[in-house]
Amino acid sequence: MPGPAPDQRMRPEGRRNTQGIRIDPEAEATHEPRMAVLSALVKHEPGVLSEVSSLFSRRQFNIESLTVGPTQDGDTARMTIVIEEPEPGVQQAKKQLRKLIPVIDVEELESAAMRRELALIKVAGDRPGDVQAVAEMYGGDAVDASKDAVTVEITGSKQKIDAAIEAFEQFDVLEIVRTGAAALERGSKTMDSTTMESDN
Amino acid sequence: MSERASIPKRDPEEVPERENGIEEVTTGSQSVIAALEQAGVEHAFGVQGGAIMPVYDALYDSSINHITMAHEQGAAHAADAYGIVTGEPGLAMATSGPGATNLVTGIADAAMDSDPLIALTGQVATDFVGNDAFQETDTTGITMPITKQNYFADHSDTVGDDVSEAFALAEKGRQGPTLVDLPKDITKGETDQWPNPPKTPETHDEPVEADESAVEAAVTALEDAERPLILSGGGVVKSEASEELRSFAHEQEIPVITTMPGLGTFPETDDLSLGMAGMHGTGAANMAVTNCDVLLGVGTRFDDRLTGGVDTFAPDADIIHVEIDPAEISKNIEADYPLVGDAKRVLEQIDDAMTDAPEADQWREQCQIWTEEYPLTYETPDDEPLKPQYVVETFDELADDDAIVTTGVGQHQMWAAQFWTYEYPRTWVSSNGLGTMGYGVPSAIGAKIGAPDTEVVAFDGDGSFLMTIQELSVAVRENLDITYVVLNNEAIGMVRQWQDGFYEGRRMASEYPWVPEFDKLAEAFGARGFRLEEPEDVEETIQAAREYDGPAVIDAIIDPAENVFPMVPSGGDNGLFALNEQHLEMI
Ligand SMILES: Cc1ncc(C[n+]2csc(CCOP(=O)(O)OP(=O)(O)O)c2C)c(N)n1
Numbered sequence: 016m017p018g019p020a021p022d023q024r025m026r027p028e029g030r031r032n033t034q035g036i037r038i039d040p041e042a043e044a045t046h047e048p049r050m051a052v053l054s055a056l057v058k059h060e061p062g063v064l065s066e067v068s069s070l071f072s073r074r075q076f077n078i079e080s081l082t083v084g085p086t087q088d089g090d091t092a093r094m095t096i097v098i099e100e101p102e103p104g105v106q107q108a109k110k111q112l113r114k115l116i117p118v119i120d121v122e123e124l125e126s127a128a129m130r131r132e133l134a135l136i137k138v139a140g141d142r143p144g145d146v147q148a149v150a151e152m153y154g155g156d157a158v159d160a161s162k163d164a165v166t167v168e169i170t171g172s173k174q175k176i177d178a179a180i181e182a183f184e185q186f187d188v189l190e191i192v193r194t195g196a197a198a199l200e201r202g203s204k205t206m207d208s209t210t211m212e213s214d215n
Numbered sequence: 216m217s218e219r220a221s222i223p224k225r226d227p228e229e230v231p232e233r234e235n236g237i238e239e240v241t242t243g244s245q246s247v248i249a250a251l252e253q254a255g256v257e258h259a260f261g262v263q264g265g266a267i268m269p270v271y272d273a274l275y276d277s278s279i280n281h282i283t284m285a286h287e288q289g290a291a292h293a294a295d296a297y298g299i300v301t302g303e304p305g306l307a308m309a310t311s312g313p314g315a316t317n318l319v320t321g322i323a324d325a326a327m328d329s330d331p332l333i334a335l336t337g338q339v340a341t342d343f344v345g346n347d348a349f350q351e352t353d354t355t356g357i358t359m360p361i362t363k364q365n366y367f368a369d370h371s372d373t374v375g376d377d378v379s380e381a382f383a384l385a386e387k388g389r390q391g392p393t394l395v396d397l398p399k400d401i402t403k404g405e406t407d408q409w410p411n412p413p414k415t416p417e418t419h420d421e422p423v424e425a426d427e428s429a430v431e432a433a434v435t436a437l438e439d440a441e442r443p444l445i446l447s448g449g450g451v452v453k454s455e456a457s458e459e460l461r462s463f464a465h466e467q468e469i470p471v472i473t474t475m476p477g478l479g480t481f482p483e484t485d486d487l488s489l490g491m492a493g494m495h496g497t498g499a500a501n502m503a504v505t506n507c508d509v510l511l512g513v514g515t516r517f518d519d520r521l522t523g524g525v526d527t528f529a530p531d532a533d534i535i536h537v538e539i540d541p542a543e544i545s546k547n548i549e550a551d552y553p554l555v556g557d558a559k560r561v562l563e564q565i566d567d568a569m570t571d572a573p574e575a576d577q578w579r580e581q582c583q584i585w586t587e588e589y590p591l592t593y594e595t596p597d598d599e600p601l602k603p604q605y606v607v608e609t610f611d612e613l614a615d616d617d618a619i620v621t622t623g624v625g626q627h628q629m630w631a632a633q634f635w636t637y638e639y640p641r642t643w644v645s646s647n648g649l650g651t652m653g654y655g656v657p658s659a660i661g662a663k664i665g666a667p668d669t670e671v672v673a674f675d676g677d678g679s680f681l682m683t684i685q686e687l688s689v690a691v692r693e694n695l696d697i698t699y700v701v702l703n704n705e706a707i708g709m710v711r712q713w714q715d716g717f718y719e720g721r722r723m724a725s726e727y728p729w730v731p732e733f734d735k736l737a738e739a740f741g742a743r744g745f746r747l748e749e750p751e752d753v754e755e756t757i758q759a760a761r762e763y764d765g766p767a768v769i770d771a772i773i774d775p776a777e778n779v780f781p782m783v784p785s786g787g788d789n790g791l792f793a794l795n796e797q798h799l800e801m802i
Contacts, residue, residue, distance in 0.1 A: 018498060018588025021791040021802045027506050029530030035517070035548040037530065058418070062367075066359060073360050103545055110542035116364045116384070119418050 034103045046101035050079065052124040052198050053109060056206050058117040059085055059092040066115055067094060076100060076108050080132070080195025091119065093206075095198045120206055130198040133168065134176045139187035140164045146186060153179040164189060236278040240409055243368070244273035244402040246375030247335070247395075250410035252278060254382040256306050258297065258664050260290040262317075264310020266337025266350060269402040271308075279306075282664065282693060285685035287314050289657035291321020292683070295330045295392075296644045296661030300619060300669075302455070304331035304385040305661060311337040312350030315396075316357065320651055323361040325392040327648025328476060329453060331385040332392040334358075335378070340400040341369070354396045363391035368401045375410025383413035388421040389540040390453050422539060425554035425561045433511075433535040433552035434568040440509035442578045443469045444532075446492065449476030449647070450514015450539060452640045456559035457481070460513065463562055467572045469511070470582045472500040474521050475632055477514070478643035483636045489582055490591075493521040494783045495629040498589020498792060501783065503582050504529055505790035509573075511565075513537040514558045517547040518648065519786070527788035537561045589781070589794070591633050598750035600774040603627060603702040607634040609753045610672060610700065613761065618670035619644060619662050623655035623679025625709040627702040629779045631674040641666075652707075653682030656699070660686060663695040670761070673699045677730045678707040684736065690766035691741040698760045699742075699768045701733045704775040712778045716799050737768035747771040 018024070030040045057063050064083055071078050079097040086093050098108055105123070112121045138146055140163045147157050147165075155169035169179045173196065180191060200206075237249045247270055251259075259281045263271055274281055284290040287309040294305030309318045315336040325332040339348040355365045364384050368374040374397065381393035415421065437443055451460055457480045464471050464487055471481045472492040481488055490497035492504050504510065510532040515521070522528040528548060536543075536550035537558055544553040554561050593604040607630050620635055621644040622628040628645060637643055644662050646654040659673035680701050690697055711725040734744030743763045747756045747770065760767035781792040784802065793799040 017794055018585065021793065021798055024502065024790055025506055026790060027531035029532075031526045031528065031530055031548070033526060035522075035525040035528070035545070037549065037551075062355070065356075069359055103549070107542065107546055110544075113420070114540070114542050116416055116418055 034101065036103070046103065048077070048099050048101045049105070050097065050099050051105045051108075052128060052130065052196065053096045053098065053112065053121060054124050054198060054206060055094040055096065055112055055121045056086070056119040057092050057094060058119065059090055060117060063092070063117045064094075066117065067096070067112065070111055070115065071096070071098075071108070074107070074111060076104060082195045082197050084197070095196050097196050122206055124198050124200055128198045128200050130172055130196045131170055132173055132176055132194050132196045133170045134180065134191060134193045135166055135168055136180060136183050136188065137164050137166045137190040138183055139189060142186060146183075149179075149182050152182070155179065237273065237276055240375070240407055241405060242269070242273065242402065243371035243374040243397075243404050243406055244269040246371070246406055246408055246410050247378050247397065247402065248273045248277045248279070250375040250378035250382070251306065253410060254379065254413050255303065258282060259306040259308055260284050260293040260297070260661065261308030262287050262290060262310070262314060264314045264337060264350075266311035266339055266399050267308060267314065267335070267397070268310075268337070269399060270335065270337065270397060282660070282689065284657065285688055286683065287317030288320050288653065289660070289683055289686040289689070291318045291332070291334065292324065292651070292654050292657040293661030293664070293686075295321055295325045295328075295332050296621060296658035297665040298325070298331040299452075299644050300641050300662045300665040302331070302453075302641070304333045304382060305665075306333050306335070308335045309337070310350065311339055311354070312352050315352055315354040319357060319361070320649075322358055322392045322394065324646050324649040324651045324654065326361045326363070328449060328646070329390050330392070331390040333378075333381055333385050334392060334394040336394060336396050338367075338396045338398040341398045342400070344398065354394070358394050361392070362394050365394040365396065367396045368398065371401050371404030371406040372408045374401055375408060379410045379413045380416060383415045384419065387415050388419065422541070422555045423557050423560050425537070425556040425564055427564070429552060429554055430561070430564045430568050433554055434565055436509055436533050436552060437511060437535065437565075438569065438571045438573055440573040441575060442506060442508040443467075443573045443575055444503050444507035444510050445469050445471045446474065446504065446510055446512040446515055447471055447477040447480040448474040448513060448515025450558050451477055451480040452514075454514065454539070454558040455640075456513070456562055457640045459559055459562040459566070463566050466566070467569060468575065468579065469573065470503060470579060472496070472504060474515050474518070475645070476643075476647040478632060479637035479640045482638040484638060489586060491632060492789065494523070494785070495633065495779050495781065496789075496792075497591060497633075498781055498794070499582060499585035501781070501789040501792050502585045502589070505788070507532045509533045509535065511535045511537070513562065514539070516543045519547070522548060523783045523789045524786045527790070593777070601748060601750055601753070601772060603630050603704075603771070603773045603777055604634045605750060606700060606702065606747070606753055606771050606773070607631055607674065610757050611635045613754065613757055614672060615670040617642060618672055619666060621645065621655055621658040621662050621671065621673045623675040623682075624650045624652045625676040625679055625707065626704070626712060626777075626779050627674050627676040627679070627708075629709075630702065652676075652679040655679055656683040656686040656690075659697045659699065660690055660693070660695060663697050664693075671695075671697045673697060675699060675701050676708060677701055677703045677705060677727060677733070680733065681730070687737065687740040687742055687766060687768070694765050696764055697766045698757075699737075699766065701768065701770050702773050703730065703733065703770055704773050704777070705730050706775060708775075709779070715778070716796070717784070733768055733770035737766075742766040742768055745769045
């Protein structure tokens with residue numbers, strides 16, 4: 016005698032959301048994405064950047080920006096990766112990053128961390144004085160000027176650069192290049208290359 | 216059924232004694248081979264070629280036994296299977312370019328199942344790298360996402376260490392494939408450097424013990440459970456934790472289900488066993504996992520073939536997740552109690568911490584009822600035409616208890632999972648995660664080389680068999696005592712089953728009315744061939760094939776209408792498994 020058909024079978028009450036998290040059956044379903052700044056200390060060797068970037072793309076993490084450069088110690092480099100993910104995704108990104116062999120440590124920086132990005136903005140050169148005035152408002156500088164164009168450098172938070180770019184739109188913007196964020200924790204806290212913290 | 220005269224049986228007396236390994240290192244290649252010997256490698260599976268030739272030349276003086284495969288994909292699958300049955304990394308070798316790309320499927324397969332595997336690939340000389348030289352591919356680039364780590368050897372003095380590290384990484388922590396790409400000038404280059412013994416890099420974390428307080432918390436949940444359940448996965452095989460799992464389950468009297476890679480980790484003959492869960496799992500296992508209140512998942516990554524839709528997976532259960540890879544925790548299913556560590560050690564920790572067994576008499580009774588309500592069965596109207604399930608069941612009865620089963624991918628794979636009774640770990644060798652058709656023929660070769668004294672049976676489909684049939688030549692040359700059973704339905708049956716179920720029977724490109732006669736093809740390769748059509752011949756044919764000392768192929772012409780049930784449709788609710796086509800329409 017075969018047991019009950021599908022619709023007659025014993026069933027539990029519970030439910031999970033699409034992220035596999037058990038939830039109140041009546042309540043809201045998914046976590047909203049949030050912005051997270053990950054800082055990774057990695058071995059300064061060929062292929063690391065492509066390993067990290069290919070990890071992020073194949074796992075479908077939403078990257079806002081990724082920057083990399085050497086540290087005070089020539090053997091290591093520091094990457095700053097800004098991602099926008101719902102909570103399980105942020106944790107997953109950290110854990111996947113930690114798994115890569117050339118990765119020494121990964122931390123999520125607090126929201127108060129120092130975040131800086133740099134932009135070079137090239138605008139038409141017919142109103143150089145006005146351009147310089149706007150640049151100064153944002154603590155920037157004209158770093159190149161020719162008959163036809165002025166290039167301005169701005170450093171600061173993403174919001175500040177967004178605002179500056181908006182302000183420059185009154186001129187004829189020819190080209191913009193931005194670096195993406197580099198970030199460090201405030202205060203004396205540093206990332207230690209000897210400890211591999213691993214949270215779950 | 217004549218034996219082919221041109222392939223004489225090998226008399227062990229006639230095989231010359233091998234020299235006992237590399238005696239001196241003068242080149243990068245010798246250092247590579249010395250590293251392998253030092254790591255204890257006994258067998259290598261591969262195919263020769265220009266860029267890998269210096270390495271093969273050094274292999275000439277080695278104690279390592281090389282098995283030449285017909286295709287590099289075969290080398291990778293054979294090495295993968297060798298790794299599964301022995302627990303030691305299997306070794307696959309290929310030349311640059313096409314040799315390396317042919318390995319890719321097998322490497323990806325090993326990655327998905329966390330099987331220990333080392334791939335050594337030849338590469339064009341460093342001066343030519345990046346120039347699109349003859350037979351150049353960016354092998355490290357191509358294999359980056361499917362290896363645990365790969366290496367581009369850039370110096371003759373360190374190439375041996377690259378291989379040592381690759382070896383250590385393949386087998387330590389969560390196992391997996393590693394690859395070393397070997398440019399020809401590096402392997403030919405002079406060096407007197409003996410490689411260091413295998414050691415993983417410092418940045419590689421290998422958790423062993425779970426945090427004690429986390430164990431305490433998990434144990435409390437388990438003790439208080441009313442409907443506790445253990446889910447045993449492939450990690451239990453890898454960490455040799457099957458004994459610990461068995462004694463723990465018995466002591467606490469907790470029912471056990473397995474994933475497909477976990478087949479054999481808990482004896483299916485045991486009263487507490489509910490069998491395999493998931494898409495084609497048993498009714499009892501899927502009812503239990505849906506209704507449990509605490510699920511102890513050990514060494515599993517909660518693959519979607521197991522969970523079905525995550526929203527309905529164990530929806531009432533607190534999840535205790537024992538896993539060596541922290542990144543698997545809460546990847547697919549959120550863990551309420553993550554226990555990061557080696558399954559064997561963590562099970563001991565849990566066992567030590569348990570004071571009271573959960574009170575679950577009623578639950579066990581309920582599980583028993585489900586087992587009786589939903590046995591694995593098939594309809595046998597006079598047993599005509601031949602039922603694949605009957606072939607598998609009969610073979611299981613005749614085979615040794617510890618026989619190893621390998622498979623291709625498709626319906627036959629599911630029947631082999633369902634209708635064979637697994638009792639021991641490392642007896643199920645299959646492409647679980649990647650689902651690679653063509654895995655069957657070469658994996659049986661790797662399994663037999665790894666476990667020469669154990670009976671090896673390969674169930675294959677006609678489609679899967681055709682994908683790597685050329686490896687039969689290797690089984691013949693090595694005179695491997697393997698019984699291949701092709702469950703021949705003249706179709707890529709699993710696809711056809713889905714077309715009938717979900718595409719209104721529009722059988723686009725799934726019927727193979729032109730399959731060759733596999734028994735004759737087997738004979739052409741020098742193997743023994745049998746054709747099996749009548750149910751009354753099943754036992755006799757299987758016995759004849761088993762008794763033949765060498766590779767035998769049974770071409771079993773099965774009922775083409777047979778489908779795999781129970782079935783949970785992709786992304787569906789495990790508790791709503793279908794027992795037949797009518798159920799499929801209901802859910
Ligand atoms: C290399 C590869 N190609 C395609 C598929 C898709 N696929 C999954 S099962 C299947 C049918 C397998 O047919 P066969 O080997 O004859 O086994 P059967 O299902 O008939 O037992 C196919 C085509 C696959 N898994 N692997």
